[in-house]
Amino acid sequence: MRPWVLLRQAAIPFEEVQLWFDQNARAQGAERYSPTGLVPVLMVDDEPIWDSLAICEAVADLFPGKRLWPDDSGARRIARAACAEMHAGFRALRNAMPMNIRASLPGKGRAAGVQQDIERISALWASCRARYGAGGALLFGDFTIADAFYAPVVMRFRTYAVKLPSAAQAYVDAVCALSAVQDWMAAGRAETAFVAADEPYAQ
Numbered sequence: 158m159r160p161w162v163l164l165r166q167a168a169i170p171f172e173e174v175q176l177w178f179d180q181n182a183r184a185q186g187a188e189r190y191s192p193t194g195l196v197p198v199l200m201v202d203d204e205p206i207w208d209s210l211a212i213c214e215a216v217a218d219l220f221p222g223k224r225l226w227p228d229d230s231g232a233r234r235i236a237r238a239a240c241a242e243m244h245a246g247f248r249a250l251r252n253a254m255p256m257n258i259r260a261s262l263p264g265k266g267r268a269a270g271v272q273q274d275i276e277r278i279s280a281l282w283a284s285c286r287a288r289y290g291a292g293g294a295l296l297f298g299d300f301t302i303a304d305a306f307y308a309p310v311v312m313r314f315r316t317y318a319v320k321l322p323s324a325a326q327a328y329v330d331a332v333c334a335l336s337a338v339q340d341w342m343a344a345g346r347a348e349t350a351f352v353a354a355d356e357p358y359a360q
């Protein structure tokens with residue numbers, strides 16, 4: 158979702174190849190593109206970039222005019238740290254609340270450590286909004302890579318109806334209103350494939 162939302166929201170054209178997961182959530186056919194066999198992978202000049210953060214950095218390099226990181230160097234450092242924290246962390250939340258846009262699972266996924274992740278994310282969002290968000294409704298005002306990075310968490314907070322402080326809820330609403338996120342959500346709702354490993358709460 159993260160590189161897709163980034164490219165789409167920034168109006169950068171790309172060709173999408175959709176791969177499907179088996180019941181163990183193994184990506185079928187990904188090894189044709191990616192040396193790790195994992196997705197996402199972006200091909201640039203027939204060369205794979207096989208990690209979502211690396212893809213976003215590469216896209217920012219390729220399209221400097223799109224201003225995908227904040228202009229201010231202090232804000233940019235924090236945006237990078239926020240993305241790195243998302244990339245490497247929040248394991249409890251990610252394990253207990255798999256992303257599932259077409260489901261509504263209020264109250265599910267309250268495993269140990271999840272509430273701490275929710276509180277840390279809410280505090281991070283509030284801090285970015287208060288320090289850097291004056292120019293818009295997103296973490297650094299206008300849309301940046303940081304918003305693409307937190308979009309899957311926004312989806313989880315919706316699916317699992319996580320109660321949030323008002324600043325975090327306002328940010329959730331702003332991300333959901335992005336046209337690229339709307340498009341991704343519509344495509345997710347239209348999917349009918351069922352992947353058991355990703356739907357632990359299915360009846």
Ligand SMILES: N[C@@H](CCC(=O)N[C@@H](CS)C(=O)NCC(=O)O)C(=O)O
Pocket residue numbers: 182183184185194195196197207208209210
């Ligand atoms: N660090 C990688 C993680 C990639 C990753 O774990 N991808 C999962 C989907 S989110 C995957 O490809 N799973 C399929 C598999 O394990 O075969 C990134 O963020 O790009």
